[in-house]
Amino acid sequence: MSTISDTAPGGALSSPGATGQQTSRVVLSARGLRRDFGGFVAVNNVDLDVHHAKVHALIGPNGAGKTTVFNLLTKFLQPSSGTITLLDQDITKTDPAKVARMGLVRSFQISAVFPHLTVLDNVRVALQRPSGLSTQFWLPIGALDRLNERAMELIAAVGLQDARDKLAADLSYGRKRVLEIATTLALDPKVLLLDEPMAGMGHEDVHIVSDIIREVAKDRAILMVEHNLKVVADLCDQVTVLQRGEILTSGDYRTVSQDDRVRVAYMGTDHE
């Protein structure tokens, strides 16, 4: 199968009104986040601040609760206690679709495309919502053609222009993941939560996705779960280490990777 074509990410990834300024505004924050399943505490007392125009990594061993934190932040799970604030609004009780409409969009651990829709339609499904074209059951499908231009910009930005009319199911794994990113960006989100965006990718694809993320992060906040520590070191401004549902430490990669507790808990003593 082919890899993602080596197109440099273009301007289509930036949001239209972006100023590109570097601010350290907190856009997403959690305080005292806790979730238990029966007697098992999956996430306990997690405080997290995600800043505008920064890439924040959430790392930790398997079962540390990273995906649960993602599910809590995006409201796919309801926290047992604690508060979540998105862009100065309390979203602790908001439903997940509303949270997405407010600008917090997530990806999933397994690639989340619509397999039996074409690449173009995958992106158009996302573009449809802000355009107000999603409830019109009386209009012909051609009404969506006005979204094509923007859709093609996004598709080209992730290097999928040659696959426009292919079914998402027929794409290689790496191409599915970049299609997912293009679909996510179609919503022009303020905060992106990426759950293991590089998982299962060949190193060429990792390089391309890294470039895309770096470009995207210029005017958006990104929180990502990632196991590839080279990627984390290379890409992330801030690292939070999770262990058994609690925060072990937080800081920049250098500080965190020197921390003895982290080396023991996660990276192994022989790292670097």
Added chain:
Amino acid sequence: MTRATAASLPKQRLFKLETALILIGIAGLVLAPFYFYPVFLMKVLCFALFACAFNLLLGYTGILSFGHAAFFGGAAYFTAHAVKEWGLPTELGILVGVAGATVLGLIIGFFAIRRQGIYSTMITLALAQMFAFFCLQAPFTHGEDGIQGVPRGYLLGFIDLNQPLNMYFFVLAVFLVGLFIIWRIINSPFGMILKSVRENEPRAISLGYSVARYKLAAFVMSAALTGLAGGLKAIVFQFATLTDVSWQMSGEVVLMTLLGGIGTLTGPIFGAALVAALENYLATSEFPVTVITGVIFMVCVLVFRRGIIGELYASRLGKRLEGKPDN
């Protein structure tokens, strides 16, 4: 190459094949009453509309309802009662049936979409069974007797529907309108969202769609169109009975849709025609018809899972019709 599925064909091409099938079908249906028994044809059309409405939910939204008999049989009762007891004109009576099915769809759908997969299906079955029991007990349905002798009346006050051909073309017109509505819903911006929900529900939520609302809307639309088929059937046969609200009817529509091809516009029509024809021809034979339909169902699931029309799309012939090279 990966094995092609009906859904994997390019939209434009699929559209051409479906259009061709539909045009041939309409021509056939216009000529059919001169060669076949009109009442049988009308039965087929009612069930075909029922199956297409059901397929709107199963094939395009991914919700399996096992309670569609409530909408079909319920609408038959409402229409029969409205025409016979209230003396409403035929067309208004059918609209009463549609309205009743819509309300039922809103109630059953409201609960069913709260869960997924088998749980959702079980909720539709449970609520439909409750409704069937209500129909058994409520005085207006006349219990085991059903509502008999429903007058066909005059369409728009002057077209005598007691004339078989008049009735047939009225049924055909309603069927085509119903089918057009379904086609339009499927091929609309809204239909695109339904498909995305079918394909990947969590992803649709994460894109900001309140999925529950779309599912409920699809459920109610499907129920209303099923009601159109049920009301029409009450006028054709001039009665409404418990058979149409029973769970066997819910099962039959699943069979018709699977047999014809889930997620194809025309498939359920062929499925309905096949099942109705079998029932008609085997009704007089000594062999139990349910055994035959059961065997056909198993063969379909085991051998040609895409259904008759689904397999046609995926076959070499289907590809050639669309002007595509064979694999």
